[in-house]
Amino acid sequence: MGILEVQNVNKSFGGLKALHNVNLDIEEGKIHAIIGPNGAGKSTLLNCFVGKLTPDTGTVMFDGHSLLGIKPYEINQLGVSRVFQTPEIFSELSVWENTLIPCFAKRDGSFTLNALSRVSDNKDMAEKAEKMLVDVDLINKKDMLASSMSRGDKRRLEMAMCLSQNPKLLLLDEPTAGMARADTESTIELLKSIQKKLKITMAIIEHDMGVVFSLAQKISVLAQGTVIVEDIPENIKGHPKVKEAYLGEAQVEGNMRDD
Amino acid sequence: MNTISKADMKTLFFVAIIALLAPFILNPFPTDSGLAQFNAGYPDLMQRFAIYGILAIGFNILFGLTGYLSFGHAAFLGVGSYSAVWMFKLLSMNIIPALILSVIVAGLFSLLIGFISLRRSGIYFSILTLAFAQMSFALAYSVLTPLTNGETGLQITLNDPRILAAENVSGNLPVTTLFGLEMRDTWAMQVGAWDFQFNIGYYICAIFLLLAFYLSIRIFRSPFGMMLRAVKTNQNRLNYTGINTRPYTLAAFVISGMYAGLAGGLMASMDPLAGAERMQWTASGEIVLMTILGGTGTLLGPVMGAGFIKYFENIFSKINDTVLHGWFSWMPDGLENIIVWVLHLFTGKGWHLTLGIMFMLIVIFLPGGLMEGMSRIGNWWKRRKGDDDAESKSTTTAAE
Amino acid sequence: MDAILLQILNGLDKGSAYALIALGLTLIFGTLGVVNFAHGALFMLGAFCAVSLQKLVAVSKITIDPSQVDFLGNPLKVKTPYVIEWFGPKIGNAIIDWNVPLAIIIAIPVMLLIGYVMERGLIKHFYKRPHADQILVTFGLAIVIQELVKANFGANPIPTPAPDQFVGSFNVGALIGLDASYPYWRLIYFAFSALIISSVFAFLRFTTFGMVVRAGMADRETVGLLGINIDRRFTIMFGIAAAVAGLAGVMYTPINSPNYHMGMDFLVLSFVVVVVGGMGSLPGAVSAGFLLGILESFASMNEVKGFFEMLYLPSIDQIIIYLVAIIVLLTRPRGLMGKAGVMEE
């Protein structure tokens, strides 16, 4: 029994079948990678977890609650956080404020009109935010405007924002894309240490196989909207179906280059 | 007080000094000089500066922080005025109960309108608030005539009950007071050729302006204010952070509605009447313009914008054809007539045209308003000075 | 029954105007993604095309007729409109009489040109700016246009009558065995609107141009990727929307004498119409326009007013449209025919 159970999820965009009978079982405390060629439907699948999209059919259960038919903020309140493929941050605010906001957000989403205290007077929030920024190595950029950062930095900021919420399940959509090699390494280390320390369950979409194999305890391969293989990393490496899925793409890419 | 930071304290202090000395600052020209028409130091206009300042500060809490562009704020202004006048009619001429009722009624009214309009965002929201404002106008103008006295507007009369007031024996209409202090009381000070006027009503308005400004600083610097700015830049991220943005935007809407109610109440306190035209879309547009002209989302901008517009409204409206002819009489007749004809479009009754053009120019060229303009000039100045320094340095090194 | 038929008929002309303006608003919003707060001003400019033509054809040559004297004993000044002088009394008088329909001929090119200039000169630069800026700049433009018209034509309504043949009413009800007399011109206005609306729909439906525009409304980026010069088509679309609003304005003049603020009055209500119909839906805009026009006319019936009076309520004809909008919005947030995903940033 996993913490996130996905059964028979289907999603079409007009005539395009983006997800076809997807089943997925993510175990508590594990890092689960979802890989697959471009356009396989990976992001679409995550969108169905956070309320950005509603599947046409199927069920998505998290920790005993259905994630379908409830609002994105309710899903987050259940303990699901997500890092997006294109960073969703508060681009007109400073890095510091970006990190503070999830710290101020109440876990149960309750609203208090906190209009008279000063942001800077909330010492415990500041401590928490500072720790997060140190963790993702952005502390010396804390006064920068979020929109003026590099893509890799934006993604790490987003990661910090999600982690400061202490989620039960962290969804990461290509967290290392656009990062320099060194940053990728440190991100891997960060994720590993968090996983060890806090036992946060993670679902991670990734193209960099180095990252996938050094992190994941389980891997699902998605191709053309279906999970073709689900197994531990060792068994995925030489799997013929996986090769086929990726080779197919390589050929397409090759053709495109010829044009 | 360490509720606000040093820098904010300075800004507040600056506004306070300006407000205190306004009767001097706004009256730079001797009374008899030809330039006296550019003076703005008389009670009526100074009151308007302060009142519209409050209105714009409140509007900025909504639009500047959350980015929700309301075209209906004049409705709250109007509701505030009507409430105040009713207090003057029923209770007493003291402005305190009137202002309290104005703020409460405007708050409730904005809660209702906000609850519905905030179901949508973006353009939809703007359209809805505009529609509600027009509906309120129609309500005030005709539908609810018993409450608003329709076209004529609501006024105090001698026969009003005023249950808390002493019997009126004078036979004159009573005047608004603050525990006996009459709003219209003005103390004139003659210094040489200058004539400075200190009006009770203005100073009351100024005190409220300072309070409103102080509160807006607190809100800007608070976690609530930060959340509102987050709403403006990315609502999705807030949702994925577990935050339902509706209560935040609704709170901002109601707060800014209450500011507008206070402004409306003060307006009626200075001159106890209320009319439907105060609620028209043009009035809402003017509030928007004040805010963007000064600088949306800045603390000081809206106050500046309000002052700027009210000042030029006053000046421009006074410039009629006779004045224009007076100015350009030194020109050959033909040229004079042409110039007067062109300027005539923009002055006097043409003030609204100037307003519309200003509106467009600001949005097109200076979306950050006067505040951005000033910082641009400041930067340019610094850079020029920097260049000069660099140049002089290079020349000195060359000389060595 | 008679009364109901009459109210439906009465609602048609206002409804037609709402529908035409809302149609243009929706077209512009759907294609260019801009909410045009100056659209009401275009309606008003159309009306003032008719006013201008009326003034133009009335321009007269003044001759002095020595054979006649006025009451002061001076020779009588006779004014002869130039059109009569040039074309003879028969045609000349017909031109003066028929100035409103004739204004259509002027209004089409004028409005197309205004639309073109507006889009290329102003709106174009705002495609990538925030929605708030688009609203503000078109709002500013609306004020400018309105004030210029006021400076030029004054603040009072200017009567612009229909041709003599169409003054008066006839009994529409008699056709179906009822009794409801209805002014000719309003019937013409309705027919005219129906014609324009169906032409626009036919144009979008059956021409390639229209197909591209519809595809563009559904998905702007994809069509852009196909390499179709969508921007130029959108410019043309803006011109068409301006012309539709302008024509609605021209023909409306005999119903209500035009004044400088008619544009904003109609704009606000047309926005409500768009919201009720469903943002981005052309059929929604048109049907909501007629629906609200008719409802408004029902609410102004004496029977309805009497009913409200009986309940000690004020009459609601002035605000019925807004009330309907609130109810629709609370129950169907996307409007009657709105699609998901439109306008939900």
Ligand SMILES: Nc1ncnc2c1ncn2[C@@H]1O[C@H](COP(=O)(O)OP(=O)(O)O)[C@@H](O)[C@H]1O
């Ligand atoms: N909102 C949408 N509307 C239409 N098509 C979409 C949408 N989102 C994704 N798709 C399509 O669904 C397919 C899967 O996309 P996605 O989930 O982003 O793939 P990836 O595995 O690369 O993340 C793609 O063909 C994409 O074009």
Ligand SMILES: [Mg+2]
């Ligand atoms: Mg993806």
